[in-house]
Structure formats: structure tokens, C-alpha cells
Amino acid sequence: MSEIAVIGAGYVGLTTGTCLSKLGHNVTIVDIEHSRIESLREGIVPFVEPSLEELVSAGIKSGKLKFVHGSEKACKDADFIFVCLPTPSSQDGSTDLSIFESGINQIADIAKPDSTLIIKSTVPVGTASKLKDQLQRTDLAVVSNPEFLAEGSAVKDFLEPSRIVIGACRIEDAERVAELYEKIEAPVLTSSWESAEIIKHTANAFLALKLTFVNEIATLCEKTGADIHEVTLGIGLDPRIGSNYLNPGPGWGGSCFPKDSSSLAHIAREVGFDFTLLEHTIELNQEHLSRTAKKVSEALSDDKQTRKIAAWGLTFKAGTDDLRSSPAIEILKKLAQSQDSISAFDPTVKGELADAPEILVEADPYLCVKGADVLVVLTEWDEFRELDMALVAQNMYSPILVDTRNLFKRHEMEKLGFVYHGMGT
Incomplete structure (x- = not known):
């Protein structure tokens, strides 16, 4: 060997x-x-x-x-x-x-x-x-x-x-x-060397494009009464499209998609090619992050001067402790600008966030939601599905759930007393 x-x-x-x-x-x-x-x-x-x-x-x-x-x-x-x-x-x-x-x-x-x-x-x-x-x-x-x-x-x-x-x-x-x-x-x-190098950037940029597209369709579904679950099932069964990367979310991030998309766009500019599609994909993702933050803000009631926003999930995706370019943190930073208090729980994140001290990281998901005016799910951890959502609703000041990962079923949450807001539903 x-x-x-x-x-x-x-x-x-x-x-x-x-x-x-x-x-x-x-x-x-x-x-x-x-x-x-x-x-x-x-x-x-x-x-x-x-x-x-x-x-x-x-x-x-x-x-x-x-x-x-x-x-x-x-x-x-x-x-x-x-x-x-x-x-x-x-x-x-x-x-x-x-x-x-x-x-x-x-x-x-x-x-x-x-x-x-x-x-x-x-x-x-x-x-x-x-x-x-x-x-x-x-x-x-x-x-x-x-x-x-x-x-x-x-x-x-x-x-x-x-x-x-x-x-x-x-x-x-x-x-x-x-x-x-x-x-x-x-x-x-x-x-060739050149093809291998550009394959990597192209793969990640294409996946970012696909995620951006489905997030845009999810927004359209909300405005037309369509259901994103039914829409993505209907298009995902087409073998030319496939079902991977068709789940809407708060926006994409992490250590690869933003970096590789920006790099590919820069490479295009360097050789005199205006890669408009990719440039707009990056811009649309930023718009979607802002739209998601606005969705949370609009779900809140105005009956309190200072409101508490509880968040489940800080990593950019489940299965990792990576916080780099996490859409969850970007959205919470936007929400913190309104002077509302932010508490968050993530199974892999402990202690204060150096780059986001305005976010209080709790060690327990139930403590995180205590007295909260809204709960926003930002990362698709399976552990969240195992929690006692009836107890969560009881612990909140106002049982409003903004589920940016569509982790929960609307009818089940509404039975427990939640006002439920999903993505594209």
C-alpha cells in the first residue's frame, strides 16, 4: 500500500x-x-x-x-x-x-x-x-x-x-x-486540470442555484395558496429534475456554497464573462435571508415593548457544529436589530457566540422557549422532533411557531395550540 x-x-x-x-x-x-x-x-x-x-x-x-x-x-x-x-x-x-x-x-x-x-x-x-x-x-x-x-x-x-x-x-x-x-x-x-477545478465550483454553485429556486417557489406558493410539499413532490419525480435539494429553508450558507459561488462568479468576471445567473443567485439568497427574518418579525404581536425570540438551531445544517456563514445566525442578527431579546438552543453549540454576543445560547431547549413570544426553527435537527411540543407551547408567552425547515406538520402543531407558519405552506 x-x-x-x-x-x-x-x-x-x-x-x-x-x-x-x-x-x-x-x-x-x-x-x-x-x-x-x-x-x-x-x-x-x-x-x-x-x-x-x-x-x-x-x-x-x-x-x-x-x-x-x-x-x-x-x-x-x-x-x-x-x-x-x-x-x-x-x-x-x-x-x-x-x-x-x-x-x-x-x-x-x-x-x-x-x-x-x-x-x-x-x-x-x-x-x-x-x-x-x-x-x-x-x-x-x-x-x-x-x-x-x-x-x-x-x-x-x-x-x-x-x-x-x-x-x-x-x-x-x-x-x-x-x-x-x-x-x-x-x-x-x-x-484536464482545468475541468477538474471548475467541476467543484460548478457543482456547488448549481446546488446553490437549485436551493435558491425552490426558496423562490416556496414564496410563490405562500402567495398563491399552493403547497410546496406537493409542488416539490410533483417536480421531484421527474428524473430530469430529481428530488434532492428541493427542500425550502431559511437560505443557504455554510463553508462551501457561499465561497464557491462567489469564487466562480469572480472567475467569470476575471475572464470578461458576465455570469448574471450566478450573481443573481447570490443576491436572491441574501434577499431570502432578509425575507425570512421579516417573516419572523411579522409573526410577532405588538402587545409588548420588548419581545423574546427563541430559536432552535444555530449551525448552517444538521449533523455538524459548523457555524460558518450560517443562515440561522445571519437571520438572528437581523432580528436582534429590533431590540428584541434572542435566545437560542443548538445540540452542538455551547457557550457564547464570539461573533454574535447578542444571541444568548441556552443549554436546554425548554429553557430557551420559556416566556418566548415566538419560536423559530432554523436548523433541521431530528432531535427537535422528539421534544414535547405541548410542553413547549405551555412554556411560551405566545405559542407562535415559525418553522423555516418545515420540520413539523401544521395540523399537529395547530392541535397543540400553536399559530404555525411554515415555508411555502
């Missing part, structure tokens, strides 16, 4: 390296944070991701998975080096490659001859080609191998992917990387 170094022990790097060790490869994951490496050596994963901690512990026990601080020895011994470093967005929507390029520069000096550098980080189209020219190492192969990991299902997405994309300038480079995945049953698409 191959000797693999993974540079970066973040979400992508840790999932990638751990799953590669499960496939039988010898993997060393590298990070510059001493504390993170020490925790990982103890089998402690620094974020919520189903099944990942168990796989990390199993990899350590088998000797297939190691964690080190500093990349020199790991890269010197590696046949394959996976680069999984952050590539955040800049103010103008472009991709900040400073961390990525710094890591590449270190690797270039120490990678052993005839090894393969595999780019997992999401980078703008043209990055691999420029990198190959800058490395001045003809013996070092460069391959683009974008990740398609969704938070909350990342392990499954890696081990049971819908496709594996490998971009290279030489077919033999692509074939070597494909062999790493030989135990996985999935279509392998080999392409």
Missing part, C-alpha cells in the same frame, strides 16, 4: 486522510497546530462529523494513521501528498490562496523524487497549471482531485461517492491516483 502525507488536519484533510487509512494506505496527517495534533493522537476529533472519531481511533490502533506537527519527514517519505489547506474567500469574492501557496512552497523543497502532489483544496481554475510551472520540479506530478464531502455525511461521501474526479496533464498521473481508490466502487472521471 502507498505512503501518503495529508497536509492540513482540518475538515477535508482529516476526513480524507482517515478514510484513506481505512482503505489500507499508510497515512500521516500534518498540521501546524500542536494542540490539534496532540488531541488527534488521543483520538479526539475537534469537530462534529458522524463516524469520523471512530475511524480515527481505528486508524491509530491499526498503525495506519499517524499525526505529526511539521511536514518535512512526512513529505520526504510520501509517494502521494494530499494538499488540504484552507482557501477562504476575499472581500471581492476571489479565493485567498496565501495559506495554500505557503504550504506548497514548503512541500516543493522536500517532496521526494517522482512523488505526486494531489490538490484537494478548492482552488480557482488554472491553479494546477500555474503551480506546475512555478514548482520547477519536472519529477513532481501535479494532480487535481477535488473533494465532494458534505458536512454531516463526509465519511459516507468519501467511501461511497457518486464519482471520483481526477484532473491531470498526463494519463499515467491520473491512473496512479485512481489506484488509491481501487477499493471504492464509483465512476472515475479523468479530465
Whole structure:
């Protein structure tokens, strides 16, 4: 089996390296944070991701998975080096490659001859080609191998992917990387560097477009008396459309959709193409976030000077503790501008929010709603369905429920005394 170094022990790097060790490869994951490496050596994963901690512990026990601080020895011994470093967005929507390029520069000096550098980080189209020219190492192969990991299902997405994309300038480079995945049953698409790089951005931008479209249709349903559940079922059964990503919500966010959509739009501007559809998709999502906040405000009564808004859900989606670009937090920040008090509960979030101190994070969902004038559901945690909603209604000052995820059934909530507001119903 191959000797693999993974540079970066973040979400992508840790999932990638751990799953590669499960496939039988010898993997060393590298990070510059001493504390993170020490925790990982103890089998402690620094974020919520189903099944990942168990796989990390199993990899350590088998000797297939190691964690080190500093990349020199790991890269010197590696046949394959996976680069999984952050590539955040800049103010103008472009991709900040400073961390990525710094890591590449270190690797270039120490990678052993005839090894393969595999780019997992999401980078703008043209990055691999420029990198190959800058490395001045003809013996070092460069391959683009974008990740398609969704938070909350990342392990499954890696081990049971819908496709594996490998971009290279030489077919033999692509074939070597494909062999790493030989135990996985999935279509392998080999392409140019440029196609592989743009596939990743396009996939996320298209999903963002689909979510934006269904949110717009949900708003139309509310104004026409149609039911979004019936509408999405009716169109989702069409195999040309499919049923995935047809659930309306408060708006999309997270660490990927906003970044990749903005990056793709910026790439288009850089080459002189006015990507109006994508630009409007981004704008419409911001409008929908504001519309959702307005929906909550309009549901509130005006009989109190200061009202309490209770919120269930802070993460951008269920199954993760990731708060980056969370629509829940963006909406609550908008609501806090009215001077109403905000309390929130999320099963994975504890303590004060550094970027949103105006939101009081409660440790208990029932305490969160005590005396509340409205409850807004912002994240689709299954745990919320298990709560005693009759008790919730009793604890609230005014049992008004704004369900932005359509987690509950209207008729059941109305039986319990709630005034129910769903999305598109």
C-alpha cells in the first residue's frame, strides 16, 4: 500500500486522510497546530462529523494513521501528498490562496523524487497549471482531485461517492491516483486540470442555484395558496429534475456554497464573462435571508415593548457544529436589530457566540422557549422532533411557531395550540 502525507488536519484533510487509512494506505496527517495534533493522537476529533472519531481511533490502533506537527519527514517519505489547506474567500469574492501557496512552497523543497502532489483544496481554475510551472520540479506530478464531502455525511461521501474526479496533464498521473481508490466502487472521471477545478465550483454553485429556486417557489406558493410539499413532490419525480435539494429553508450558507459561488462568479468576471445567473443567485439568497427574518418579525404581536425570540438551531445544517456563514445566525442578527431579546438552543453549540454576543445560547431547549413570544426553527435537527411540543407551547408567552425547515406538520402543531407558519405552506 502507498505512503501518503495529508497536509492540513482540518475538515477535508482529516476526513480524507482517515478514510484513506481505512482503505489500507499508510497515512500521516500534518498540521501546524500542536494542540490539534496532540488531541488527534488521543483520538479526539475537534469537530462534529458522524463516524469520523471512530475511524480515527481505528486508524491509530491499526498503525495506519499517524499525526505529526511539521511536514518535512512526512513529505520526504510520501509517494502521494494530499494538499488540504484552507482557501477562504476575499472581500471581492476571489479565493485567498496565501495559506495554500505557503504550504506548497514548503512541500516543493522536500517532496521526494517522482512523488505526486494531489490538490484537494478548492482552488480557482488554472491553479494546477500555474503551480506546475512555478514548482520547477519536472519529477513532481501535479494532480487535481477535488473533494465532494458534505458536512454531516463526509465519511459516507468519501467511501461511497457518486464519482471520483481526477484532473491531470498526463494519463499515467491520473491512473496512479485512481489506484488509491481501487477499493471504492464509483465512476472515475479523468479530465484536464482545468475541468477538474471548475467541476467543484460548478457543482456547488448549481446546488446553490437549485436551493435558491425552490426558496423562490416556496414564496410563490405562500402567495398563491399552493403547497410546496406537493409542488416539490410533483417536480421531484421527474428524473430530469430529481428530488434532492428541493427542500425550502431559511437560505443557504455554510463553508462551501457561499465561497464557491462567489469564487466562480469572480472567475467569470476575471475572464470578461458576465455570469448574471450566478450573481443573481447570490443576491436572491441574501434577499431570502432578509425575507425570512421579516417573516419572523411579522409573526410577532405588538402587545409588548420588548419581545423574546427563541430559536432552535444555530449551525448552517444538521449533523455538524459548523457555524460558518450560517443562515440561522445571519437571520438572528437581523432580528436582534429590533431590540428584541434572542435566545437560542443548538445540540452542538455551547457557550457564547464570539461573533454574535447578542444571541444568548441556552443549554436546554425548554429553557430557551420559556416566556418566548415566538419560536423559530432554523436548523433541521431530528432531535427537535422528539421534544414535547405541548410542553413547549405551555412554556411560551405566545405559542407562535415559525418553522423555516418545515420540520413539523401544521395540523399537529395547530392541535397543540400553536399559530404555525411554515415555508411555502
